[in-house]
Amino acid sequence: MSPLPAPIITAAERGFAFADLYAVGLVFCALALFAAIGALSHQGDRAFSASIIYLGFGAVAAIGVELLGIRWLEPIADARLIEHVSELAVIIALFGAGLKLDRAFTWRAWSGVARLLLIAMPLTIAGVALFGTGVMGLSLGAAVILGAIVAPTDPVLAGDIGVGPPGDEEEQEPNFSITGEAGMNDGLAFPFLFAGLFMLQPGGAGWIGDWIVADVLYALVAGFAIGASVGFGLGALAVRLRSRRLLSATFDAWLAIPSVLLVYALTEVAGGYGFIAAFAGGVAFRRYERTHEINRPVHEGAETVEKLGELTVILLFGSMLSITGLQAPGWSGWLLVPVLLFVIRPAAVMIATAGSRHVSNRERLFVAWFGVRGIGSIYYAAVAAGAAQLSAANAGIIVWTAYMCVLVSILVHGVTAAPLSRALLPEPGSPGARSRLRRTRRGGGGTEPSPAEG
Numbered sequence: 001m002s003p004l005p006a007p008i009i010t011a012a013e014r015g016f017a018f019a020d021l022y023a024v025g026l027v028f029c030a031l032a033l034f035a036a037i038g039a040l041s042h043q044g045d046r047a048f049s050a051s052i053i054y055l056g057f058g059a060v061a062a063i064g065v066e067l068l069g070i071r072w073l074e075p076i077a078d079a080r081l082i083e084h085v086s087e088l089a090v091i092i093a094l095f096g097a098g099l100k101l102d103r104a105f106t107w108r109a110w111s112g113v114a115r116l117l118l119i120a121m122p123l124t125i126a127g128v129a130l131f132g133t134g135v136m137g138l139s140l141g142a143a144v145i146l147g148a149i150v151a152p153t154d155p156v157l158a159g160d161i162g163v164g165p166p167g168d169e170e171e172q173e174p175n176f177s178i179t180g181e182a183g184m185n186d187g188l189a190f191p192f193l194f195a196g197l198f199m200l201q202p203g204g205a206g207w208i209g210d211w212i213v214a215d216v217l218y219a220l221v222a223g224f225a226i227g228a229s230v231g232f233g234l235g236a237l238a239v240r241l242r243s244r245r246l247l248s249a250t251f252d253a254w255l256a257i258p259s260v261l262l263v264y265a266l267t268e269v270a271g272g273y274g275f276i277a278a279f280a281g282g283v284a285f286r287r288y289e290r291t292h293e294i295n296r297p298v299h300e301g302a303e304t305v306e307k308l309g310e311l312t313v314i315l316l317f318g319s320m321l322s323i324t325g326l327q328a329p330g331w332s333g334w335l336l337v338p339v340l341l342f343v344i345r346p347a348a349v350m351i352a353t354a355g356s357r358h359v360s361n362r363e364r365l366f367v368a369w370f371g372v373r374g375i376g377s378i379y380y381a382a383v384a385a386g387a388a389q390l391s392a393a394n395a396g397i398i399v400w401t402a403y404m405c406v407l408v409s410i411l412v413h414g415v416t417a418a419p420l421s422r423a424l425l426p427e428p429g430s431p432g433a434r435s436r437l438r439r440t441r442r443g444g445g446g447t448e449p450s451p452a453e454g
Contacts, residue, residue, distance in 0.1 A: 021070065028064075032057045036311045049414035051157055051374070054311050055407070058318015065319060073320055075399045076385045076392070083382035085316065089309030089375050090186060091278040093155040095260035096302035097183040098231075098282020103176065112173055112358050113180035116367070119352035120345075121185050124151045124371075125192050127344035128336070136332040136401075141199030142394045145384050148192035149402045150340060154374030155182040155279075156310045157410065161370050161417050174363040174425060178370055183282075186376045187223060187275030191216045193380060200389040214271075222272025224280050227263050231281030234259045235288030238298075253301030259285065260302070313375045317406065328400035336401055337408050345371035366424040369416070373409040377402050 035053055065072045073082065103109040125147035132143030161178055194215045198207040238255055241247035260278050267277035285298070329336075349368035353359060359367070381402040385395050 021068070024064075028057075028061060032311065032315060036307070049157065049410075049417055050307075051310065051314055051410050052414045054314035055318045055410050058315045059321060061315065061319035062321045066322070073316060075320055075325070075381065075403065076395055079382040079385035082316070083379060083386065086313050086375050086379035086382060089156065089306070089313050090379055091260050091264045091274065092256065092302055092309055093306045093375070094183055094186060094275060094278040095256055095263070095282035095285075096299055096306050097155045097179055098279045098284075099256070099286045099299040099302065100179060101176065101183075101283055102286065110180065112177040112353070112356065113184070115352040115356065116177060116181040116349065117184055117188060120181075120348040121151050121188060122192075123348035123351060124340075124344055127348065128340060131336055131339060131344075135335065136330075136397070138394065138397070139200065141196045142390065142398060144196035144199060145193055145390065146398045146401060148189045148196060149377050149380040149384060149398065150373055150405045151192070152185045152189045152373075152376040152380070153178070153182045153370075154372045154376050155179070155186065156306060157372045157374040157413070161372075161421060172425060173358050174366045177359075177367055182372075183279040184276065186379075187273040187277075187279065188220075189376075189380060190219070190273050190275070193383065197387055197389045219271060219273045220276060222270050223267055223274065223276030226267045226270060226272055227277030227280030228284040230263045230266060230277075231259070231284035232288055234262070234281070235285035238285075239288060249297070252297035253304070255298045256302035257305060259298075310375065313378060314410070317378055317403070321403075321407070325400050325403065328396050329404055330397070333397060333401035334404060337404050340405055341371070341409060341412065345369075362424045366420060369420065370413060371409075372413045373402075373406045377406050 032054070035057060036050065064070075075082065107114070125144065128147035128150060129140065129143040132138040132146050133140055136143070136146075138146065161175060191211070195211060198211060201207070234255075238247065238252075242249065242252075260281060263277050263281035264274040268274045282302075346365075346368040349371070350364060353364045353367065356364070381399045384390055385399050387395075390398070
């Protein structure tokens with residue numbers, strides 16, 4: 001006897017299915033996009049950043065996920081997916097940050113950025129590692145990993161306080177330093193993360209030689225070399241294609257996406273640091289012909305996709321928040337948040353910028369405060385969560401502690417960006433701002449700020 005045919009689901013039956021979760025999700029995404037467009041349209045008119053609105057929508061999504069019992073993303077179990085989503089957002093932001101910067105490649109011009117990278121960043125990692133071992137009870141390797149995760153500042157969220165688009169006449173030193181720092185320290189965190197993972201393995205210190213050669217020297221040099229050469233070549237190609245009318249100006253805004261994907265992928269294939277290459281590629285793309293009209297639309301395209309990536313990652317981040325997760329770091333993990341934001345970061349920057357003739361004391365405070373944690377830290381937390389060397393217990397503590405640092409940073413830095421920019425930075429177009437702009441254009445030199453500026 002032949003089996004009965006499967007019942008046919010008619011259109012009417014499907015039409016009477018209320019509260020379909022997929023449709024509910026589409027409604028939520030539509031509302032989130034409307035809110036994002038509104039937030040970005042008037043971002044300069046309000047006292048807080050758009051990322052706070054994204055975070056709020058993410059928190060609403062987290063409540064909905066809990067109430068509906070939906071199986072949703074988890075920071076540890078779904079680390080690989082979170083890693084790739086945040087990775088794309090970061091590399092596009094890094095390329096866009098590189099496109100903004102217009103300084104001569106001299107030590108004096110970039111010394112402020114170098115101080116933050118070579119002094120402030122290692123001091124921040126050391127401070128977090130010391131807290132992790134002494135207060136949180138982590139092993140040295142796990143504590144170094146935590147330091148590497150929360151040390152990088154974010155090129156996406158720092159955009160509100162960084163330099164403007166290509167051709168902006170008001171590229172002040174504090175904004176330039178924050179943008180340059182955020183552009184490079186995402187990649188520079190990798191060697192420290194790998195060092196922490198090596199420390200967790202048995203066998204003593206035999207790994208140090210290979211780490212220095214492969215994870216520090218080679219990977220950094222490859223990242224800079226491939227990123228700069230490919231970025232410069234792509235900039236030259238784009239300009240020449242435009243001049244020969246083989247590339248329509250209509251598509252200038254799309255050039256950043258294939259450019260950064262190619263730069264990043266080639267570097268990763270070669271075993272270099274793709275984050276370093278993405279930033280170097282953006283800088284080199286701009287340097288081919290700094291004043292060419294193509295630079296602004298390419299940056300605008302990168303910024304549009306960057307904002308969409310920011311919205312996506314922050315929404316996902318907020319939607320993963322849970323009571324269990326908030327409890328995971330314990331009191332010591334939560335204590336790290338104010339210690340990092342109010343003590344370790346400011347102290348590291350003040351030490352790094354001591355004696356600098358490029359910034360006044362008020363500008364040093366500005367840079368010290370705005371160590372914005374964000375998508376870069378989410379990415380590194382996902383990488384650490386997927387590492388076999390890290391135990392499940394330590395992974396949970398480290399990931400959720402990093403998440404809490406990001407959560408609080410989005411809130412406090414998002415609220416203070418506008419008022420502190422007005423209070424601590426010279427007014428654009430003021431005599432002090434113009435004189436510093438002239439000094440940096442002559443090669444980044446400077447004199448000691450006057451008492452009025454300090």
